[in-house]
Amino acid sequence: MSSIAVSTTINDDDVEFLCQPDETLLDVLRNRLGLMGAKEGCGTGDCGACSTIMDGRVVCSCLVLGAEAQGKTIETIEGLANGAELHPLQRKFIEHAALQCGICTPGFLMAAKALLEANPDPTETEIRFWLAGNLCRCTGYDKIVRAVQDAAAEMRGETA
Amino acid sequence: MSFDATYQNKSFNSVGTRPLRPDGVDKVTGRARYGADFNMPGQLVARVLRSPHAHARIKNIDTSRAEAVKGVKAIVTAADLPDLTDGDAGLFAILDNCMAREKAMYDGHAVAAVAAIDQKAAKAALNLIDVDYEVLPHVVDVDAATLPDAPVLNEKIFTQGVEPTPTMPSNVANRAEFGHGDVDAGFEQADLIVERSYKTEQTHQGYIEPHACVANCNPDGTAELWVCTQGHFVYRQNCADLLGLEASKLRVTSSEIGGGFGGKTHVWAEPVALALSRKANRPVKLVMSREEVFRASGPTSATSIDVKIGAKKDGTITAAEATLRYTSGPYAGMWAELGAMTSFACYDLESVKTVGLEVVVNRPKVAAYRAPSAPMAAFAVESAIDELAHKIGMDAVDFRIKNAASEGTKSSYGPVYGPIGIGPTLEAAKTHPHMSAPLGENQGRGMACGFWFNFGGQTCTDLNISADGTVTIAVGTVDVGGSRASLSLIAAEELGISYDDIKAVIADTSTLGYNDMTDGSRGTFSTSMATISAARNAIEVMRQRAALMWDIPLEDVYWEEGHAHAAGTKHGNRAPLSVKDIAAEAGNTGGPIAGHSELVADGAGVSFATHICDIEVDPETGSSRVVRYTVIQDAGKAVHPSYVEGQYQGGAAQGIGWALNEEYIYGEDGRLQNPGFLDYRIPVCSDLPMIDTQILEIPNPNHPYGVRGVGETSIVPPLAAIANAVSNAVGVRMAHIPLSPPRILAALNEANG
């Protein structure tokens, strides 16, 4: 197997890497680029812990080949905050205690970011179905949903 | 210094508030490092070869072809992990589970492992290891395993706890009996008796982070292990014992842990990684796949339980009896015994008898799962209690209140209770708005109670005060869900300083004394006790330093609200000295200021909860949906209420999954058919409603702040609460968990003729 050269954009940076043809984007991010915020919980697209945003759509990076990143725009958890300033979702997750162990958190945040970009004012049901591909075993989802609701309200400018 | 743990009934400044957790930013930015997020220079990749058979004798393992693969640096089998367990059956089970010795005991049992320079070489080598198996008959079902013609898993197992000792080997490893009174006489007095058999299927803790570690053995006998674990000191001891290492030369660092729930309380593959590293003389990283996690780690028991309860027409229970059969995987544990102990713990019973039968089967070795064994027992008992209440014509809550245990009750497992919370949680349920809310069409309401012991145990904490007056607490209990925040609150409270001036870290095994695991709901209970003790010791030092700074006798210095005060008027109007003031002079008054604590945190108060839930059932498909859920539980004292609520909600969600959809499904061949999150169906976000919580605070008399463990009890009532709700919705008693749609629809069809 010979490596493939890939040019892509990750968190607004131009990035070039070599990867094997069967290597997943998740493995590239974690093992080649040092971006370990995306987690592997299953490797089969069932848990969402590896969620990243590719060309505006949230995807499981374990189900994308590294080679497919060619020419794409990729966003990972490492790029969510604006420097030292946390994204409202990040702040609200901490404020609402929406994480316990935290392993699913990066995936939830990326999926929630994509949600609020597509739908700034989602109902509880819309939030729950959009996030159904992100498994959390600690929280029972209650505080996660509340954190997303609160972040959405703040981003709409409705903060109390 | 001896530590007085007696409850003080003080008012709090920090405890009970909801500050931001100290590790929050790390975790929302992807910077927190979990088991798989660590690498070492020159590290190899490990893969484990697993048995495809449920039960097979390993006649020979030939690794020669695999060793010839370029890039392969070490291969280990059981021969590389000699038995050093010296007759310790529990340790031997862990060893044999890490690497099968004579027989593979379940589908997924490790038989060999490879370390290679990359995944590709490791995978190639794995496919070239030749294992010669003699496939043996297997049994996976709990009831089938107890039949006379069942294949015997282990010729050395003769049922313990029966007289006389049996002469034939059996899959029933032991029998444990609990109770008091005369149940036969009790049933004689009963006006009504409910008797029924129940079954529950095997579930997995389902933590999102697979087991992962990096092991490094050096030729000089020192070794390091980076690992996701609920107890790095316990992992150190396990690994040292199994590999013949000196404990102090093995430094174990706990990574952030991506969920454990009991599944990371003993070693699985870590000794294998160390053995590979020792053989290859290189660091080795071993990360399980999700499939491996399901096939070879964690699960809880599958059970079969018979319950009989009798009561008088006025609602007084006269006798209660249960026989509980729990699978333990291939090795005997104490899972049935725990079920037998917990089953009737909520009630004040004149006559009670429970018998636990531990059944070995060709399934993975059972590990603890959040209040281990209690949820299944509670499912059976609370279902029967509900049925009996209906029969008598009493409200289900009133019936429980009438029979609830209280202070002074002799528990069904032996001891007499101190102050406990079962009565108050029931009273709270009775008046909760949820109880009186109207139900919609096809909806049913259920409620149930649950009990768990809670543990204490060995604990060691260091509290160091920096020159700027800020404080580091180094603790040895892994933070599984926010305990760093709780412990910082405790230290702030005791020292009388701001939460923001405290930083809690989890120390590794070489920098702190031994700590038991974060299990048994002990993390915050035990370590808060040690933290209070360490803070009191530090205060004692600060009093001495203040006396020195003021040149007054020590006995004239007292500590209040974060300051040293000079007593009385004889020392003039000296302004109190703050921690910062005293710390700033530490270099001149005797050096660094610290408080240490080593103690056995005993007296963990038992814990009770009552849950209420509403379920809507689709009568045409058997599909069910939780529409409302309420958790009421005693926390003793909620140190950080947000994370207490989180424990309540998380446990309830796990219980809901267990009740409705989660189960291990085995084929005729004894192989697991659903080793993935696609078909092992844990609840997803859209499956659940908001989960309401009500925290009761009945102080634990054996903790200075009244704290009880809160982590586990919340998983105990849901199975029964949901089964009761579904039974009420469909009008048929549901006695087999999970209540998957095919089971509900079949019950509906039967009821409708």
Added chain:
Amino acid sequence: MRYERPQTIEDATALLANADAKSFLLAGGTDLLVRMQNDDFEADLIVDIKSIAGMGNITETGGGFVIGAGVPCAALSENPALFVAWPGVVEAANLIGSTQIQGRCTMVGNLCNASPAADSVPALVAANARVRVAGPSGQREIAVLDVPTGPGKTSLKKGEIIEAILLPKRDGRAGDAYQRFIPRTEMDIAVVGVGVNLSLDDAGMVQSARVALGAVGPKVILSDKAAEAIIGTKLEESVLDALAAVCSDTSSPIDDKRGTVAFRKQVAGVLARRAAQTAYTRAGEK
């Protein structure tokens, strides 16, 4: 193993035609990459077709809709015209997997993976959808119904690629719907799936109908009997009973980890009834 990203359909078919047996097409990858996790998986060639012009497009033509093989299912509901015309097809495709999966998975992939439980397939079969197949010897069109031949098997020949799904033009009072059963609310594979497509005459009587059942046989079942049961009716209660009975009888499922024979047969009838009612309502609203 090679990864290729051809720019034309001719290059893609040539690559496949000349490749060894172990070659795979990559569109959304949501099935292929899962299979690649398996230690037994081996491949010599993966052909990523998403760079081929037109693969990512949804085109409305005089004859209906052409949906490229690389269109992720999430994009279907973002096309208002398609959603108005074929709500049942779109809702079926949108039921596949999570939000993350939706961003990648394609209907053609769902079809070619040839799982008996594929969600979009019963809806496409009910819609009488066809596919355009490109191959070494040129293009051909076949019915979606004729693509899968059994679990994991299709009628495609070596070197052939499905370029697009062709949905017929929609006019008059017509509607479609898809219903599936899963144990959870999301993230599961269909235990039973039913697609119904029907048109009404001016009196509100069902004029034509197609009923397709998924996950109750080795491949999707198009039930003429079920269609006959509702044609010429207004879906009266007795008609729905008959429809349900036919669908239960027509189902020939297996017992597996996802459901039992008895459960699947019974629920096939329930879902057929519900899907038919939804399709009928939708048709009536036009």
Added chain:
Amino acid sequence: MMVDVTLWAGLRPLADNQKVVRVEARTIRELLRELEDRYPGLAEPIKGQVAVAVNGVIYRNDWSQELPEDAEVLLMRRLAGG
């Protein structure tokens, strides 16, 4: 001080099939020593498997714990938790 110690079922065969044993002890340590002296078969379980419940409070490890007058004392198996 004399204390009545209740043994769990599994221990009874190791103690002449007695359910309750009366021993002279002021602390948990003295109690365990006395039991071991009288019934050597109990030494093995006492080493690692035993917890002592005193008036309903479970002590896993603490030898120094004093036994109150008329204490209700039970030997229990050490438990596993999640």
